[in-house]
Amino acid sequence: MSTSSESSRIVKYAISGAAIAVAAGAYVAVYFRQSSRFRRHVIGIIPARFASSRFPGKPLAPILGKPMIQRTWERAKLATTLDQLVVATDDKKIAECCQGFGADVIMTSESCRNGTERCSEALQKLQKKYDIVVNIQGDEPLIEPEIIDGVVKAAPDAVFSTAVTALKPDDVDDPNRVKCVVDNRGYALYFSRGLIPYNKSGQVNPRFPYLLHLGIQSYDAKFLKTYAELSSTPLQLEEDLEQLKVLENGYKMKVIKVDHQAHGVDTAEDVAKIEAYMRQRNLS
Numbered sequence: 001m002s003t004s005s006e007s008s009r010i011v012k013y014a015i016s017g018a019a020i021a022v023a024a025g026a027y028v029a030v031y032f033r034q035s036s037r038f039r040r041h042v043i044g045i046i047p048a049r050f051a052s053s054r055f056p057g058k059p060l061a062p063i064l065g066k067p068m069i070q071r072t073w074e075r076a077k078l079a080t081t082l083d084q085l086v087v088a089t090d091d092k093k094i095a096e097c098c099q100g101f102g103a104d105v106i107m108t109s110e111s112c113r114n115g116t117e118r119c120s121e122a123l124q125k126l127q128k129k130y131d132i133v134v135n136i137q138g139d140e141p142l143i144e145p146e147i148i149d150g151v152v153k154a155a156p157d158a159v160f161s162t163a164v165t166a167l168k169p170d171d172v173d174d175p176n177r178v179k180c181v182v183d184n185r186g187y188a189l190y191f192s193r194g195l196i197p198y199n200k201s202g203q204v205n206p207r208f209p210y211l212l213h214l215g216i217q218s219y220d221a222k223f224l225k226t227y228a229e230l231s232s233t234p235l236q237l238e239e240d241l242e243q244l245k246v247l248e249n250g251y252k253m254k255v256i257k258v259d260h261q262a263h264g265v266d267t268a269e270d271v272a273k274i275e276a277y278m279r280q281r282n283l284s
């Protein structure tokens with residue numbers, strides 16, 4: 001159900017959210033420059049595994065002729081807050097492809113159960129020490145570099161920071177699109193595959209600014225180790241959402257709102273959708 005007034009409201013909401021994030025970002029950027037003595041070292045990690053139950057070989061899937069992982073990497077390269085960017089993978093084909101377009105690659109073990117574990121292992125294998133780790137999931141190949149910079153700049157506020165954007169009316173019922181609710185200081189209250197909040201009418205409220213979680217998060221490097229080692233929690237297991245473990249253990253998670261036309265690629269069908277979107281806008 002989508003009317004033009006409802007989508008324009010969502011867009012307006014997203015823009016004001018983005019403006020707040022940009023204003024906050026500018027403040028933090030000044031702070032970062034002034035305290036260069038304490039400058040923190042930031043690494044971006046793109047975890048990529050070949051085996052995926054829903055979409056095997058997903059990172060190598062061509063999107064308008066270019067592998068999805070390359071698109072993600074090229075976007076991430078444009079972020080100004082990253083001191084280093086690496087792809088972490090357990091797969092030789094992915095490693096060779098990434099080295100082919102110039103990426104630094106770290107081999108991680110096949111036993112990593114999820115992206116966080118893969119980032120944690122990659123971090124331990126690096127010679128250099130980093131203070132902040134940004135986990136850039138390869139399934140958002142059109143991620144804007146400004147969003148990466150935004151979560152890095154929010155990092156002083158919490159051990160974990162991530163981003164959301166306006167949920168499109170079409171994605172309300174899609175369990176692959178994760179919804180989020182935040183408190184009035186921008187900290188996450190909950191994430192769900194179902195629509196939150198729930199309106200007592202049982203209908204989607206066209207006036208409510210529902211939020212979609214994006215596949216990007218940054219962690220304090222010490223916290224990343226803790227995070228990967230925290231045992232599973234009931235809500236995390238029920239929703240199959242790793243980040244819930246953080247909230248269930250009582251940690252704060254900072255959420256920035258950004259304006260982003262999300263095109264998460266979860267299935268082979270999503271590739272056709274993103275290609276159609278790019279063609280419409282003459283993106284190559």
Ligand SMILES: *[C@@H]1O[C@H](CO)[C@@H](O)[C@H](O)[C@H]1NC(C)=O
Nearest residue numbers: 199200201203204205206207
């Ligand atoms: C539920 O949604 C309707 C519109 O569909 C809205 O008017 C109402 O304020 C919302 N909240 C409650 C508590 O009904």
Ligand SMILES: *[C@@H]1O[C@H](CO)[C@@H](O)[C@H](O)[C@H]1NC(C)=O
Nearest residue numbers: 113114117228230231232242
């Ligand atoms: C990810 O791996 C960690 C172990 O390092 C585990 O505690 C956590 O529950 C895993 N998350 C999911 C969603 O499987």
